[in-house]
Amino acid sequence: MTKPIFQLKNIVKTVNEGSAEELNILDHINLDIYPGDFITILGSNGAGKSTLFNTIGGNLKPNSGQVIYNNKDITKTSVVKRTAFLSRVFQDPKMGTAPRMTVAENLLLAEKRGKKHSLVPRNLKSQMNKFKKLTKKMNNNLDKRLTTATGNLSGGQRQTLSFLMATINKPGILLLDEHTAALDPKTSQQLMDITDNTIHQEKLTCLMITHHLDDAINYGNRLLVLHQGKVSYDISGEEKKNLTKEKLLTFFNDIQ
Numbered sequence: 001m002t003k004p005i006f007q008l009k010n011i012v013k014t015v016n017e018g019s020a021e022e023l024n025i026l027d028h029i030n031l032d033i034y035p036g037d038f039i040t041i042l043g044s045n046g047a048g049k050s051t052l053f054n055t056i057g058g059n060l061k062p063n064s065g066q067v068i069y070n071n072k073d074i075t076k077t078s079v080v081k082r083t084a085f086l087s088r089v090f091q092d093p094k095m096g097t098a099p100r101m102t103v104a105e106n107l108l109l110a111e112k113r114g115k116k117h118s119l120v121p122r123n124l125k126s127q128m129n130k131f132k133k134l135t136k137k138m139n140n141n142l143d144k145r146l147t148t149a150t151g152n153l154s155g156g157q158r159q160t161l162s163f164l165m166a167t168i169n170k171p172g173i174l175l176l177d178e179h180t181a182a183l184d185p186k187t188s189q190q191l192m193d194i195t196d197n198t199i200h201q202e203k204l205t206c207l208m209i210t211h212h213l214d215d216a217i218n219y220g221n222r223l224l225v226l227h228q229g230k231v232s233y234d235i236s237g238e239e240k241k242n243l244t245k246e247k248l249l250t251f252f253n254d255i256q
């Protein structure tokens with residue numbers, strides 16, 4: 001049987017400890033994530049989605065419970081060390097790319113991330129052809145802007161670059177934090193297509209937070225609904241394939 005690549009075991013994150021406002025913003029979360037899972041995550045504001053990603057990414061340490069990657073306890077592993085196997089794309093296109101560096105320099109930086117020194121590509125020149133091919137596939141002229149400072153790109157191009165940087169080393173786990181939310185509908189759809197293709201072609205394991213019910217239904221093999229720090233629904237297989245917006249809305253009504 002396939003073993004989980006990533007696990008959250010009884011994770012609790014408490015805020016305002018000892019006060020009248022004490023609250024478990026992650027409330028005994030248990031989650032087994034399998035290789036190739038593409039999990040869409042829905043939840044109303046304050047449900048705990050960002051806290052969940054911050055716990056997986058290592059930005060937040062849980063009060064109790066364990067974070068496991070490939071059977072290893074990484075609960076105390078730093079954010080920097082986790083970049084060897086984990087990438088994240090944020091909502092804001094400005095995050096994740098260095099504005100004064102060119103597109104190619106950013107890609108080189110991403111290639112080096114988390115790698116041993118001996119495995120690092122020597123210089124930019126040797127990588128240019130590869131970067132050209134990679135960016136050409138994006139179909140948004142990013143390939144013609146390899147020597148442009150990232151700060152001068154459009155929001156869509158910059159977010160596509162963030163996505164490329166996050167996936168260039170085939171991370172063990174990819175976190176997409178509403179990564180298309182700041183883009184116009186057409187650009188957002190283009191990036192979702194690129195996202196879906198890349199995840200399938202590279203067989204990535206991915207968690208994607210979204211507020212779009214359609215995206216949560218149409219993409220991925222599994223859907224989680226978070227509510228008040230708990231996983232209220234974990235839908236996969238045929239149930240996920242046959243899920244409709246109406247059914248999803250009834251789930252939301254039931255947990256309110």
Ligand SMILES: Nc1ncnc2c1ncn2[C@@H]1O[C@H](COP(=O)(O)OP(=O)(O)OP(=O)(O)O)[C@@H](O)[C@H]1O
Nearest residue numbers: 015016025043044045046047048049050051052226
């Ligand atoms: N440091 C903190 N101190 C107190 N409360 C916090 C802290 N961080 C988060 N919270 C609370 O924890 C809950 C979960 O927050 P979180 O940001 O994870 O929700 P979310 O699902 O990502 O929401 P959104 O969709 O609005 O981004 C919220 O009620 C929030 O106010």
